[in-house]
Amino acid sequence: GGIRDQLRKWHQENGHQQTDINNEYDVDASGEQTNNFTRLGDVDNFRRPDEDIENERDDSSRLMTPGNLEDWDSHHRFLRRGDLVLLDFPRSEREPILAIFVRRVGRPAQSQFYTIHGKWIHGTERNIQHAVPDFVPPSLVEPIISYLPDSGITEELLDRAHMFDLSVPRNVSAPLVTRMLEFQRKSEEIYRQNATTLDGAHLSLAHPTDLKFGTLDLITTRLLGHSKGEDNDTWQGKIYAVRKALSRGGFAFGHDRRSHRITGFVQIRSKEQVANVEKVRNWLRAWQDDLATFAAAKSSNHQFSPNGQKVVNFIHKAKSLIEKSRELRDVTTFGRVGISKKRFNIEKEDALQYDFTTEFDDSDRELIKFFEAWSCSGLFLGLPRIEALPPLMLQATGMYEEHRLDPKAGFTF
Incomplete structure (x- = not known):
């Protein structure tokens, strides 16, 4: 009479029965069995895969083109027509440019701006690092829209459209340009004071x-x-x-x-970190000057300066260690090194071995920290003059001839 006996009796009487379920739209394409213990709803309520795709497209289209941006973006996380932005160019030394956000065009969406120089430019909104919300009313921007392209441009031309010819009449764009010039002059006056x-x-x-x-x-x-x-x-x-x-x-x-x-x-x-980076830059600059002097000199009696010699010593140590490492582990072009070619019995005490044959002095450690900041932490992004220095040392070792001299190679260094 317990519950187990009742379940056993029910299974003997009804366990052989199986209700046929119409799973016309849920059959696995690979022919795998469906889960018989899952209770399925009415087949009429099932949705075909193509219906799901259509619904997703409808949902995304509503999100991409909202009727009223202010209703669901109360914190102004997305740019709106009339916002002032600063267009910077982190991969070059060019000065940032002031511009006003106009609209989003193309698919995928590109942001359209009108610059202080009276030219339009397309860019990516996530690259904008500074903005002044509601700088001008949208009504002041609307007159120029009919003179601007309605579609996106190729990715190669992004952030370079400022080179295009002027397309908006000056009398139409004058209020926007004047407003930006006034803001720039006021800011420059504050800086001077x-x-x-x-x-x-x-x-x-x-x-x-x-x-x-x-x-x-x-x-x-x-x-x-x-x-x-x-x-x-x-x-x-x-x-x-x-x-x-x-x-x-x-x-x-x-x-x-x-x-x-x-x-x-x-x-x-910190002041310490900034001073160390500047110190290493001076060493590398002295090293480059010495190399230029040697290349121009007719005799070979010249010697490296004290700061240049620190870099030379570090490169020699690094090359020696890399040669030893390559004997045990293969290097890849993906910022990694392979497993050790030498095998040890893990049951023995000497399964883990250390090699202390090379010692680094204080200047070596500063150069290593400099490499770490470049390759591991990405602290030099947007600083092309500093970014260009570590690859020079990689090249000087002569061990990365078949590699791109980028942070991936620096990570294996």
Whole structure:
């Protein structure tokens, strides 16, 4: 009479029965058995795969072209018509350009801007690092739209459309250009009045040894102050002037390009770290000057300078270690090295072995930290003059002839 006996009796009487289920749209294409213990709904409620795809397209189209952006983007996370943006070029030394966001065009969507130089340009919204919301009313932007392209451009021309001919009549675009010029002049005047403070921003903000964080608003208040009765244009001009000063600080300041426009967070690197990077740059510059001198000299009596000799010694040590490593492990072009070619019995005490035959001095350790910052941490992104230095040392070892001299190769270094 227990529950087990009742279940056994029911199974003997009904276990052989199996209800046929119409799974016309749920049959696995590979012919695998379906789960008989899953209770399925009515076949009329099933959706075909093509119906799911159509529904997804409908949903995504509604998300891509919302009727009223303000209703679901109350925090202004996406650019809107009339926002002022700063177009920067992290892979070059070009000065950033002020522009006004016009609209999104093409698929995938490209952002269309109108620059302070009176030319249109297409770019990617996620690359915008600074914006001033609601800089001009949308009604001031609408007159130029009929003169701008309605479709996207090829990826090769992104961020280069500023080279195109002027297409909007000057009398139509004049209000926008004038507004941007006024903002730029005000910001430049603020910079001139506070040049000493802004140029010495890192000295007054940085910690001697620790990394610090701050927002653009807080840093601006700390450097230039913020009064209660200050109008928004003056405040935004101060922020823009401070941002220009931080950009000119190079490695001293950094930010996360994925979220900086929204959060405004800035990394304030320590005085010690900045000094070490600058010290290594001077060593490498001296080394390059020595090589240029040797190449131009007719005799071979020249010697490396003290700073250049530090780099030479490090390259010799690195080459020796790389040659030993290549005997035991193959290197790949994907930023990795293979497994050891030498096998040890893991049951023995000497299964794990260390090689301390090469010693690094203080200057070697500084150069290693420099490589680590480039290849592992990506701290030199957007600083092409510093990014160009580590590949020179990789090339000097002569061990990376078949590799691209990029951070992947530096990771195996």
